[in-house]
Amino acid sequence: xxxxxxxxxxxxxxxxxxxxxxxxxxxxxxxxxxxxxxxxxxxxxxxxxxxxxxxxxxxxxxxxxxxxxxxxxxxxxxxxxxxxxxxxxxxxxxxxxxxxxxxxxxxxx
Amino acid sequence: xxxxxxxxxxxxxxxxxxxxxxxxxxxxxxxxxxxxxxxxxxxxxxxxxxxxxxxxxxxxxxxxxxxxxxxxxxxxxxxxxxxxxxxxxxxxxxxxxxxxxxxxxxxxxxxxxxx
Numbered sequence: 001x002x003x004x005x006x007x008x009x010x011x012x013x014x015x016x017x018x019x020x021x022x023x024x025x026x027x028x029x030x031x032x033x034x035x036x037x038x039x040x041x042x043x044x045x046x047x048x049x050x051x052x053x054x055x056x057x058x059x060x061x062x063x064x065x066x067x068x069x070x071x072x073x074x075x076x077x078x079x080x081x082x083x084x085x086x087x088x089x090x091x092x093x094x095x096x097x098x099x100x101x102x103x104x105x106x107x108x109x
Numbered sequence: 110x111x112x113x114x115x116x117x118x119x120x121x122x123x124x125x126x127x128x129x130x131x132x133x134x135x136x137x138x139x140x141x142x143x144x145x146x147x148x149x150x151x152x153x154x155x156x157x158x159x160x161x162x163x164x165x166x167x168x169x170x171x172x173x174x175x176x177x178x179x180x181x182x183x184x185x186x187x188x189x190x191x192x193x194x195x196x197x198x199x200x201x202x203x204x205x206x207x208x209x210x211x212x213x214x215x216x217x218x219x220x221x222x223x224x
Contacts, residue, residue: 004151043112044152044200044215051210086151094165095204095211096142099151 002027004087006100013077014108021072021103023061023087031091033063033070036099038084047072047085057081077107111135113216115201121222127189130219134182134203140164142213143176143186144200152200158184191223 003026013019025031033050048056050063050070061072070087087100114133122128134141139160144152155174157165161181169176173192178184188195198218204211 043217046212049210088151090211094157095140096154096157096165097144097152097213099153101149101151 002031002089002091002098004089004098004100006085006087006103008103009101010104010106012106012108015079016076019072019074019077019081019105019107021085021087021105023070023072023100025068025070025087025089027068027089027091029091031089033061034088034090034097035059035061035070035072036086036088038086040083044086077105079107079109081105082107113201113203113214115199115216115219117219118217119220119222121224122191123224124193125190127187128191128221129185129187130199130201130221132184132186132201132216134184134201135205135214138203138205138214139181140204140206140211141178141184142200142202142204143184144202146198146200146218148197155186188221191221193223196221196223 005024035047036044037047038044059074063070084102084104086102088097116131141158143155145155146152155169156176158178161178176186198220200218201216202213204213
């Protein structure tokens, strides 16, 4: 079955601390992996995708096919990073997104 | 460019009533999606349109939910009759494909409460 698992509902860190939001997936094939972010009172938006191999707002994510993981990392958290983060995948012909349950990142001053 | 527009933003109804949501995608986006997001969960796809045709409606509860995109632009999602478990945020998204990549852009959502 296609599934995205985010084991942490809440991750609380202090400003300047490293951040790692965990994401594991189950998919029979070669999916495309994404991280979406929703800041307070804003709409859901794409943060990054694994194909682009880019760093956005200091965040990076590496696809580990052996461990079927796509963890999101940032070396030094900022208060403005506080938001809800969703890991998602697409695959197959329709490109529909399958989302995890999300992790709320709270960066304390 | 203008983003995906949705209305209404909030709706409160009683069970067994009907309700309709409207979505206007980004201009030029051929693909339109409706997602349901129940509190504490990630968004779940209900239906996907390519222009005015349905691509995937496998998770749409067809006994009570219906959706249309008659002219291949804006879309409506209807629930009739509503149940308590339909309380959720309904998200509309649209996308286009360039250079083998597709990006979905989401609207602000409609928050539905069924009493």
